[in-house]
Amino acid sequence: MEKRFLTPAETIRAIVENGRRVLTQSRLRTVVLSFLSGVYIAFGAELATVVTQDAAGFVGQGIARLLSGSVFSLGLMLVVVCGAELFTGNTLLSGSALQGEISWGKVLENWLIVILGNLVGSLFIAWLMFESRLWSSGNMVDxxxxxxxxxxxxxxxxxxxxGILCNWLVCLAVFxxxxxxxxxxxxxxCYGPIMAFVASGFEHSxxxxxxxxxxxxxxxxLGRNEPGLTWGNFFMANLLPVTIGNILGGVVFVASAYWYVHLKGEGRRERPEG
Known part of the structure; x- marks a missing residue:
């Protein structure tokens, strides 16, 4: 009878072994999968915005956050089941580097390509939604x-x-x-941890x-001058600290923790170049 799920030790081993894909996967394939991942997360974010635009006034703030997290989880479901490269989930590649399956250089290269691909995919959906004019109804603008x-x-x-708290939960969802x-x-x-981080108000890059x-x-x-809402603040005041936090949350509290518990001390392969 086939097992219904892997044990934690088997799971971290599967994650570590899967990290070897960066040694053979072409950069172009990584770019395409990263773009798709940005699109999928944006779909979840867009849906969360639509569903909660006026929910708090009817069901209260807490239930509105629960609804937001519930529908936002669609994004990671699409990433996991359809297959894509998500920056926050790819912080788990650090486990492969700790085990000597891939080099830290390959980890950093993957992170750079993936976060840029995620950005382009997310911006593409933001632009498409803007051009759709669906925001002109209801309370979507405000x-x-x-x-x-x-x-x-x-x-x-x-x-x-x-950012730390967010990706701790995201990587547990991937785990x-x-x-x-x-x-x-x-x-x-995917549902439980993603619902929890969104409902809690954590930050996902x-x-x-x-x-x-x-x-x-x-x-x-619309010519609305909102305080602090600038492209500069987007990159430096939010994306930079949230990204650093996401890296720490995934690397330290999931990848490194489970590697240490289950794999540290096992025989390593010769560290690859790159």
Whole structure:
């Protein structure tokens, strides 16, 4: 009888071995998969914005956040089941480097390509949604601007800590999805942690590549001068600290922790060049 799921030791080993794909996968393939991942996360972010545009007034702030996290989880479900390269999930490549399966140079190369591909994919969906004019109905404009402004006004340290907490949960979702052996199990593995990080108000770098540019596009179109909402603040006040936090959350608290518990001391392969 086939196992319904992998043990934690088997899961981190599968994640580490899967990291070897960066040794043979072409850069162009990585670019395409990264673009798609940015698109998928943006779909989740867009859906969360639509669903919660007026929900708090009817069901309260807490339930509205629960709804937001519930529908946003679609993004990681698409990434996991359809296959794509997501920067936050790829912080788990650090486990492969710790085990000597790939070099740290390959990890950094992958991260750079993937985060740029994620950015392009997210911006593409933000632009398409802007051009769709679907934001012109309901409370979409005010809600989208409010999300973007709040994110751009976060202090650096606050954004960094929220980034750590976010990717701790995201990488646990990827960890559990790897352990699951069927699609239903992978869906459930994605849902819980992603719902939790969104409902809690944590910060995800790739999601913010949709949320904040959407606010910037709308503010420019409507001539609304929102405090702190600039492209400079998007990159330096939000994306930079959140990305650093996401790296720390995934590398330290998931990849390194489970590598240390289950794989440290096992025989290593010769460290590859690159």
């Amino acid at each position: 809600h989208s601007l409010r999300i973007a402004v709040v994110k751009c006004q976060l202090p650096f340290g606050v954004a960094l800590v929220r 559990m999805a790897t352990a699951a052996r069927d699609v239903a199990g992978k869906f459930l593995a 790739v999601a913010n590549m949709y949320f904040i540019p959407t606010g910037l596009l709308l503010s420019g179109e």
